[in-house]
Amino acid sequence: MATLRREIPKFIVMIFGLFMLLGSFTTIPIFDTIKAELTSWTVTISAVSVWLGAVYASYANYRLYQRNKKEGIEHLIYFIVPFVVFGLQFGSGILYGVESPQYRWYFTNIYQNIGATVYAVMFFTLASSAYRTFIASSWDATALLAGGIIYTLRQIPLFQVMIPGIVGAGEWVMLVPNVGGGRGAVIAAALGALALGVRTLMGQEATITEGG
Amino acid sequence: MSVLSKLGKIDYRWLYITSLILTAIPLVYPIGLSVTLSQPVKDYYSAIQDLPEGSVIAVSFGGSASLLDEQEAQFLATWKTIFSLGHKVLFYSTTEDGPMILQDHLGDKVKPEDYGYTYGEDYVELGFSPLGEPGEASFAANIRGVYAADKYGTPLDDLPMMVDINDYSGIDLLMFQYTACTSIEWVVRQWSVPYQTKVIATTLGCCGPMAAPYYPSQIEGFLSGSGAGTELEVLSGNPGPGAAMSDSKSIGILPQLVFIAFGNIAYFANKYMKKEDDQ
Known part of the structure; x- marks a missing residue:
């Protein structure tokens, strides 16, 4: 049974991967059609995975709460609140429609503001961590500090006025060293992905069936 | 000590x-500080401006309500620029928040009808679909395979603007809006490289450095952060919320x-x- 659980997913990945490769690297129309059809399936799979994710997250939080009811109260909150929000959103959507003023009020005044607040709170951690870590303690750290400061100053209109040349310097940081490093990283990642793809198609990649 | x-x-x-x-x-x-224009923003604007009137721009809209403060200036200035130049627009949302943000923008803040646009003839909204990279690939190859109808349920064949549009060949420019920094690679892999579609992008300030490696070859121009939104407001002559935000950023930093x-x-x-x- 365990062998089947390992081998069947590998076999499915190999077959579908082969179709995708044939669709990309041949001009035979049938493979092109199969590739287009398989690609459109991913939209459905994505939609299902959102639900699956919600179910898994809820179940995991419920289990964590059950394990430690005294200290795991936050897991109970994580378990209940999504259902409450889902109920509110779904309810207002069903009752009034998602185009309705009621739904828009909920979206603009509650959802949007809570989301923005969560992101805004990150400012505090980012600001204090920059204070602690943006220290020129080594050559690497100095390069990071210099690049970060120049790019930050370039983004701020006040310094564009106060420091002549900061715009050019900031763009140079972004479009020269950043692009060089970025392209190197992208090419390295692409080669890695290619190797992973070949291993997967050959059934050699254990992580697809056994977890990373 | x-x-x-x-x-x-x-x-x-x-x-x-x-x-x-x-x-x-x-x-x-x-304070009203002056703004210096950067080259990616100038190129972003040029990519829209240089299109012949009536060109079709597809907007892959992955806006987030939580991050809207960072990007709203970009969006509003872009819509105003596109509508004032008379291009046709095909909106499709790749995030759940997308349709709501577009409804707010196109319904209240920048009404296409104020620019003489008619729904179905000059612009179309396709609604939300969780596309991701494979979805973008699918959309570029066969729009009706992903969206059979617009967000109001009207079949695409019944919309005059969509009669001749079903894949990348009907799109003159793709505006790709995203908030997850590495998503820029989707559009490069699924639009720029296979079909040589012209692409411009809008994203958060922190994602700009990850878009830069693809500029200007695969991406003709990009806006990153509220600062770039302010620059576009200035460049296009469409004032908006970016100016006040730039002042706050200047002093708050x-x-x-x-x-x-x-x-x-x-x-x-x-x-x-x-x-x-x-x-």
Whole structure:
């Protein structure tokens, strides 16, 4: 049974991967059609995975709460609140429609503001961590500090006025060293992905069936 | 402990409170600082402006309500620019928040009808679909395979603008809006490279450096952060919310820069004193 659980997913990945490769690297129309059809399936799979994710997250939080009811109260909150929000959103959507003023009020005044607040709170951690870590303690750290400061100053209109040349310097940081490093990283990642793809198609990649 | 050493151990709360106060001041008393235009923003604008009138722009809209403050200036200035030039627009949302943001923008803030547009003939909204990279590939190859109808349920064949549009060949320019930094690769892999579609992008300030490697070859121009939104407002002559935000950013960042300087002064002071003690 365990062998089947390992081998069947590998076999499915190999077959579908082969179709995708044939669709990309041949001009035979049938493979092109199969590739287009398989690609459109991913939209459905994505939609299902959102639900699956919600179910898994809820179940995991419920289990964590059950394990430690005294200290795991936050897991109970994580378990209940999504259902409450889902109920509110779904309810207002069903009752009034998602185009309705009621739904828009909920979206603009509650959802949007809570989301923005969560992101805004990150400012505090980012600001204090920059204070602690943006220290020129080594050559690497100095390069990071210099690049970060120049790019930050370039983004701020006040310094564009106060420091002549900061715009050019900031763009140079972004479009020269950043692009060089970025392209190197992208090419390295692409080669890695290619190797992973070949291993997967050959059934050699254990992580697809056994977890990373 | 010397005064210089103490600079490295200031209570963070001073940083928080001074930043909050300084960020709020320009909202009450706008400063109106001038803005310097950057090349990616100029190229973004040129990519829209250089299209012949009536060209079709597809907008892959992955806007997030939580991050809207960072990007709203970009969006509003872009819609105004597109509509004032008379291009046709095909909106499709790749995030759940997308349709709601577009409804707010196109329904209230920048109404296409004010520019003489008619729904179905000059612009179409396709609604939300969780596309991701494979979905973008699918959309580029066969729009009706992903969206059979628009967001109102009207079959695409019944919309005059969509009669001749079903894949990348009907799109003259793709505007790709995203908030997850690496998503820029989707559009490069699924639009730019296979079909040579012209692409411009809008994203968060922190994602700009990850878009830069693809500029200007695969992406003709990009906007990153509210600063770029302000630049587009200035460049296109469409004032919006970006100006006030730029003032706040200008002043609000000062305490952080001062604290970073303090941290470095303290570090070198400590290093110097340790050297003195060792001798």
